[in-house]
Amino acid sequence: xxxxxxxxxxxxxxxAAPPEAPKLPPRQWAKENLFSSPFSSFLTIAxxxxxxxxxxxxxxxxxxxxxxWNSTATNMQLFFTRAYPDEQYVRVWSSLAAIIILTxxxxxxxxxxxxxxxxxxxxxxxxxxVLLVLLALLAPFSAxxxxxxxxxxxxxxxxxxxxxxxxxxxEDERSVSSLTVLVVTLAGLVASxxxxxxxxxxxxxxxxxxxxxxSGTVALTTKLPWTIMLLIAVAAYLVGRVIxxxxxxxxxxxxxxxLWLLAPPVLIYLVLRDPSFDxxxxxxxxxxxxxxxxxxxxxxxxxLTRPSTGxxxxxxxxxxxxxxxxxxxxxxxxxxxxDMLLLAVFALAxxxxxxxxRNRKRYVLGWLGVxxxxxxxxxxxxxPSTVSVPGGxxxxxxxxxxxxxxxxxxxxxxxxxxxxxxxxxxxxxxxxLATWFIExxxxxxxxxxLIFFSxxxxxxxxxxxxxxxxxxxxxxxxxxxxxxxxxxVRGGLQSVTRGQHEAAxxxxxxxxxxxxxxxxxxxxxxxxxxxxxxxxxxFKETSLLAIIGVFDVLYIxxxxxxxxxxxxxxxxxxxxxxxxxYWVFAYQMSKASQRLEERTGLGxx
Amino acid sequence: MTDTTPTEPDGGQxxxxxxxxxxxxxxxxxxxxxxxxxxxxxxxxxxxxEVVVVLGPSGSGKSTWIRCINHxxxxxxxxIIVDDVELTNDLRNIEQVRSEVGMxxxxxxxxxxxxxxxxxxxxxxxxxKKPRAEAEAEATALLERVGIPEQADKYPGQLSxxxxxxxxxxxxLAMEPKIMLFDxxxxxxxxxxxxxxxxxxxxxxxxxxxxxxxTHEMGFAKEVADRIIFMxxxxxxxxxxxQHFFENPTEDRTKLFLSQIL
Numbered sequence: 001x002x003x004x005x006x007x008x009x010x011x012x013x014x015x016a017a018p019p020e021a022p023k024l025p026p027r028q029w030a031k032e033n034l035f036s037s038p039f040s041s042f043l044t045i046a047x048x049x050x051x052x053x054x055x056x057x058x059x060x061x062x063x064x065x066x067x068x069w070n071s072t073a074t075n076m077q078l079f080f081t082r083a084y085p086d087e088q089y090v091r092v093w094s095s096l097a098a099i100i101i102l103t104x105x106x107x108x109x110x111x112x113x114x115x116x117x118x119x120x121x122x123x124x125x126x127x128x129x130v131l132l133v134l135l136a137l138l139a140p141f142s143a144x145x146x147x148x149x150x151x152x153x154x155x156x157x158x159x160x161x162x163x164x165x166x167x168x169x170x171e172d173e174r175s176v177s178s179l180t181v182l183v184v185t186l187a188g189l190v191a192s193x194x195x196x197x198x199x200x201x202x203x204x205x206x207x208x209x210x211x212x213x214x215s216g217t218v219a220l221t222t223k224l225p226w227t228i229m230l231l232i233a234v235a236a237y238l239v240g241r242v243i244x245x246x247x248x249x250x251x252x253x254x255x256x257x258x259l260w261l262l263a264p265p266v267l268i269y270l271v272l273r274d275p276s277f278d279x280x281x282x283x284x285x286x287x288x289x290x291x292x293x294x295x296x297x298x299x300x301x302x303x304l305t306r307p308s309t310g311x312x313x314x315x316x317x318x319x320x321x322x323x324x325x326x327x328x329x330x331x332x333x334x335x336x337x338x339d340m341l342l343l344a345v346f347a348l349a350x351x352x353x354x355x356x357x358r359n360r361k362r363y364v365l366g367w368l369g370v371x372x373x374x375x376x377x378x379x380x381x382x383x384p385s386t387v388s389v390p391g392g393x394x395x396x397x398x399x400x401x402x403x404x405x406x407x408x409x410x411x412x413x414x415x416x417x418x419x420x421x422x423x424x425x426x427x428x429x430x431x432x433l434a435t436w437f438i439e440x441x442x443x444x445x446x447x448x449x450l451i452f453f454s455x456x457x458x459x460x461x462x463x464x465x466x467x468x469x470x471x472x473x474x475x476x477x478x479x480x481x482x483x484x485x486x487x488x489v490r491g492g493l494q495s496v497t498r499g500q501h502e503a504a505x506x507x508x509x510x511x512x513x514x515x516x517x518x519x520x521x522x523x524x525x526x527x528x529x530x531x532x533x534x535x536x537x538x539f540k541e542t543s544l545l546a547i548i549g550v551f552d553v554l555y556i557x558x559x560x561x562x563x564x565x566x567x568x569x570x571x572x573x574x575x576x577x578x579x580x581x582y583w584v585f586a587y588q589m590s591k592a593s594q595r596l597e598e599r600t601g602l603g604x605x
Numbered sequence: 606m607t608d609t610t611p612t613e614p615d616g617g618q619x620x621x622x623x624x625x626x627x628x629x630x631x632x633x634x635x636x637x638x639x640x641x642x643x644x645x646x647x648x649x650x651x652x653x654x655e656v657v658v659v660l661g662p663s664g665s666g667k668s669t670w671i672r673c674i675n676h677x678x679x680x681x682x683x684x685i686i687v688d689d690v691e692l693t694n695d696l697r698n699i700e701q702v703r704s705e706v707g708m709x710x711x712x713x714x715x716x717x718x719x720x721x722x723x724x725x726x727x728x729x730x731x732x733x734k735k736p737r738a739e740a741e742a743e744a745t746a747l748l749e750r751v752g753i754p755e756q757a758d759k760y761p762g763q764l765s766x767x768x769x770x771x772x773x774x775x776x777x778l779a780m781e782p783k784i785m786l787f788d789x790x791x792x793x794x795x796x797x798x799x800x801x802x803x804x805x806x807x808x809x810x811x812x813x814x815x816x817x818x819x820t821h822e823m824g825f826a827k828e829v830a831d832r833i834i835f836m837x838x839x840x841x842x843x844x845x846x847x848q849h850f851f852e853n854p855t856e857d858r859t860k861l862f863l864s865q866i867l
Contacts, residue, residue: 355734503714507728508704
């Protein structure tokens with residue numbers, strides 16, 4: 001009966017609301033939850049003591065006058081982009097702007113954000129005020145600083161209480177969009193850049209003294225771009241809302257997803273490339289090769305997807321595959337080889353997507369899209385960077401961390417899924433190859449792979465082919481990440497029940513259709529928690545890049561800044577700052593995965 | 606239903622199907638799980654529009670047999686011919702047979718990550734290559750036919766067991782099969798939901814669908830079946846019209862079975 005009624009409750013949302021749990025007064029709540037028995041009272045007190053001691057120690061460390069926090073403030077640019085030339089810096093900002101625009105438009109189109117009741121917002125602010133007071137009391141502040149912080153806390157509390165009072169009760173309780181809260185917070189932060197005298201710090205290696213430290217607000221080159229970024233974000237969101245209302249939803253979403261996929265290669269191109277990039281080579285060589293594949297491949301595929309083609313199509317596909325492998329025997333441009341292999345894959349999959357003119361047109365369009373991205377990536381990786389930066393690398397710091405992490409994840413996901421499918425497939429050759437690859441890569445330390453790819457692989461490359469150092473490392477990292485990913489995905493795939501396989505088979509789906517529509521969506525959903533764990537791991541382990549000489553953010557905080565004569569021994573401060581950066585991003589990924597789980601869990605029991 | 610087949614309650618039993626063509630032919634089908642023989646020389650022919658109910662105690666091989674017919678299980682000896690296509694290990698034959706044979710499972714096996722509508726339209730769009738709009742129109746019609754048009758945008762997890770099984774029937778029908786196989790379709794349902802599923806199956810039978818049903822619902826067997834096949838130990842023990850089967854069975858084993866359940 002209970003199952004029935006719960007099913008009925010799920011089926012129609014109406015009906016009586018469940019009785020609300022009575023709200024306890026604070027004192028009773030504390031008694032029931034914190035001091036319910038002698039032992040729990042002991043635990044509560046002991047834990048609070050430990051927390052107090054730890055936060056006291058941490059605050060004592062942060063606010064100790066001997067800390068050189070100006071080493072962090074002065075080297076902010078170093079942290080995020082290393083020695084990226086100042087006169088080209090607008091390209092870094094443009095990349096960031098592009099990401100912000102994409103994010104904002106996507107948020108509008110996908111209706112991101114939730115509505116927060118004003119009372120809850122008020123309570124949060126009150127709790128924040130309490131934390132501020134605690135901070136002011138625990139930290140080793142001077143009397144005046146304590147008073148200042150307490151005053152700030154009082155202001156926050158007043159705002160919180162004001163919001164709580166104005167919230168209203170019961171039916172007409174007012175709420176606010178979480179996006180509004182976000183924008184107001186960000187606007188406050190940006191405004192503080194113009195108002196609060198954080199000080200103007202810069203490290204200028206070309207003059208004496210190299211450290212510039214003036215009082216007043218931060219440099220114009222910091223506050224102006226951030227203000228513009230905020231305005232762009234808001235404007236893009238508003239545009240996104242218009243798009244959502246005016247344009248059909250599904251095509252818009254697909255377009256946005258494609259743009260997101262294109263963003264990493266395009267933006268890296270934007271940041272990496274010098275304006276005097278050798279376009280002549282691209283026009284004379286890469287573009288014609290692309291055009292040839294685009295035209296030839298489209299014609300071939302539209303023939304292969306004809307239902308009447310039959311067996312002959314499979315033979316042609318296998319011939320192309322063999323030809324693709326044969327291209328590696330003779331010196332040839334990498335674009336030609338990889339595009340040939342890609343064409344072989346599309347040709348092999350063609351019978352699955354065979355059908356009427358619509359299907360065939362869609363398949364050819366898919367081919368053109370994938371071919372475009374593939375050719376672009378090869379061109380981008382295969383031509384040396386020409387931005388002249390002291391020290392060799394074009395960019396460093398947190399940008400390279402982010403770049404390597406994003407590229408690795410974007411590229412290793414398809415590879416990892418393919419490996420997992422190969423390992424669970426019924427074809428012995430695929431299964432064997434995938435198992436060997438996974439077991440081999442998992443048995444080798446990441447550092448070995450990175451060193452191998454940065455030093456050894458360039459030696460083996462065919463003549464005339466140049467692989468950027470970062471590109472070489474990313475390829476190694478992708479292989480490593482894919483092997484681990486494959487095992488996570490395999491776990492998910494195996495959780496799909498036999499009944500699901502049978503149901504898909506019973507309606508006549510081919511193995512490819514069953515995998516694509518039934519097994520992968522369910523398997524990947526189950527695998528979200530380990531996959532996100534893997535993403536966080538990949539993001540943090542980019543710090544190993546330091547070993548092969550890439551100046552990532554951790555290396556800069558650990559070695560470079562403490563090595564500046566002005567900031568000898570400032571390791572601890574900078575390490576703490578770097579940890580905060582890593583934490584912020586890792587925590588956001590974790591939150592995103594929780595939201596993703598909630599969304600995709602919609603249909604689960 | 607607009608079909609011209611007789612609609613009186615026991616109409617199915619009076620039909621003369623001897624002139625109809627053979628839809629499923631099984632010749633000496635045998636199957637082993639390791640050393641255990643699940644099917645032993647099973648031979649039967651099922652005519653077009655015939656409704657066959659397979660009865661038997663647990664472990665008698667009835668589910669194994671029905672699953673062999675669309676190759677979810679692989680028989681090791683004998684021949685199975687479905688609509689003039691012999692089931693071999695050739696993948697194309699298997700896919701052709703499967704797209705003409707609908708199957709309804711005991712555990713529904715709906716796709717939990719798709720809405721009801723997508724569950725029904727997925728196979729027509731990708732296997733039958735139908736345009737989406739046409740497939741969706743047909744899905745709406747089918748959901749109406751099984752009595753749950755208002756649930757189209759829900760997920761299977763939000764439906765009751767009986768509703769889920771009706772969606773599963775609609776999903777199978779969306780492929781416009783010539784034969785429907787039911788593998789204990791009501792065994793996982795709460796008692797009050799069994800009737801709604803059986804009603805759908807009855808209208809389907811009256812519309813002239815060739816059906817093969819493994820079930821424990823004796824009422825359904827009596828009322829709808831053209832023929833009842835009784836299995837035990839992987840073999841067909843007895844078969845005949847419901848009248849013959851329930852009123853004067855010849856085999857001792859059948860009598861014992863009937864005495865235990867009635």
